[in-house]
Amino acid sequence: MKIAVIGSTHAGTAAVTNMAHLYPEADITVYERNDNVSFLSCGLALYVGGVVDDPQGLFYSSPEQLRELGISMRMQHDVKDIDTINQRIEAVNLVTGEFVTDYYDKLVMTTGSWPVTPPIEGIDLDNVLLAKNYNQANTIIEKAEHADHVTVVGAGYIGVELVEAFEKSGKRVTLIDGVDRILNKYLDAEFTDQVEEDFRHRGIDLRLGETVEKFEGKGSVQAVVTNKGRIETDLVIMCVGFRPNTNLLRGKVDMLDNGAIKVNEYMQTSDPAIFAAGDCCAVKYNPTGGHAYIPLATNAVRMGTLVARNLMRPVLKNVGTQGTSGLHIYDWNMASTGLTETSARLLGVHVKSITINEKHRPEFMPTAENVQLKVSYDPDSRKVAGAQVLSKADVTQSINTLSVCIQSGMTVDELGFVDFFFQPHFNQPWNFLNKAGLAAAQ
Structure with missing residues (x-):
């Protein structure tokens, strides 16, 4: 059996590693346009900020390790065409220019995603960079050495992490986003307001609710022009x-x-010979029951593993995802799962929510940080639909617990009486998750 795999970051690496063990007689060939595999792009900002000294720690596999499993690794090969009728692949060797034709019995698409590049005037200027893979991370580090002012366009997870990294390294930083607040896909306004206040206190220039109209410069970028003004800058991410x-x-x-x-x-x-996993495909989103595009490394490795298990025959179903994610920015720990009020409104889904503010452990302890937790639930079935947490204490694992609650169909009333342990070093006699459930039941 010939198995062709296109792309080998999270999903692709998980798929081929498992397939090599499950189907030792199979002929497995990987086509990868880069010279590396398995780069953890979620650690890109840590690498740029110098928190990670050795970038090799951001790779959890290598072409050599995969070859040792008996996999044929065609690195720096760009697939140009897939003939699904004749099950044929055409690719080009990016080093030699040689064209390669191959055939498959099973095709695994793990081609991932690519940063959105809006058609903005001047986007091709030098020092307007993307942030996705290892080579781009190295370019950012190289260019940032000579930059005094850095502008980040986009206030999602990678954007705000890069803002922190640049500010900590002594750069002047501007953050631009067309939406009126940061992290809007993950947290509601009462959470992001606190993080934005901290950003402004640290001297970060927030340009929210602004859209980039063009980049100006002669050869290299010198300014960003938005619908509300002009920002002189040395580097744009x-x-x-x-x-x-x-x-x-x-x-x-x-x-x-x-x-x-x-x-x-x-x-x-929809083609029985083709499987897909990772950032190139949609995934079952449990809070709504429909397909959603949620490009997360956690989803990718699970899906890649499932591809390997199901390649010969259907044996293990994908249980879906809640889009669970977490972030550490400055002193803040934050995480979310499922529907926020913002995302529910955009999807036309009606939810009710309860918000509590509690100390994470008894106040007789040396320190006791505030925990802000918001739980959303379906008003009819009362099933938990989503949750968000923000604290200077690391209580983010509570969101993993609530992810399980959503996946298993737990009601908010049942949440009030789940058996959680109590120990003063860690929590209160009534866990804050219990308290959210109890408050929703009133």
Whole structure:
């Protein structure tokens, strides 16, 4: 059996590692356009900020390790065409220019995503950079050495992490986003307001509710022009989001409007010979029951593993995702899962919410930090639909607990009486998760 895998970051690496063990007789070939595999882009800002000294720690595999498993690794090969009728691949060796033709019995699409690059005048100027892969991270580090003022466009996770990294390294920093607040996809306003206040206190220039109209400069960027003003800058990092990298299968398998590949519970596309996993495909979103595009490394490694398990026959279903994620910025620990009030409103879903503010442990302890927790739930079924937490204490694991609650269909009333331990070093006799459930029941 010939298995072809296109792309080898999170999903691809998970898929081929498992396939090598499950199907030792199979002929497995990986096509990867980069010279590396498995780069943890979620650690990019830590690398740029110098928190991670050795970048090799951001790779959890290598082409050599995969070759040792018997996998044929065609690195720096760019796939140009997929003939799904004849099950044929055409690729080009980016080093030699040689064209390669290959065939497959099973095709695994793990092509990931690529940063969105809006058609903005001047975006091709030098020092307007993207932030996704290892080579781009190295370019950012190199260019930042000579920059006094850095502008980050996009206030999602990677954007705000880079803002922190640059500010800590002594740069003047501006953050631009077309939405009127940061992290709007993950947290509601009462949470992001506190983080924004901290940013402003540290001298970060927040330009929220502004859209970039053009970049100015002679050869290299010198200014960003928005709909509300002009910002002189030495370096621009574009972090405005990601799009699924699926042009190779456009019109050949079912996709969402944004190009994300639709898969069934066994990670199979509408073409029975093709499976997909990771940032290139949509995933079952448990809070709504529909398909959603949620490009997270956690989703990718799970889906890649499921592809390997289900490649020969359907044996293990994908249980779906809640889009659970967390972030540490300055002194703040924050995490979310499922629907926020903001995301529910955008999806046309009606939820009710309860917000509590509690100390994370008894106040007789040397320190006791405030915990702000918001739990959203369906007003009819009363099932937990989402949650958000913010604290200077690390209580983010509570969101993993609430992710399980959503996946298992727990009601907010049941949450009030879940058995959680009490120990003064860690929590209160009534856990703050219990208290949210009790408050919602009143």
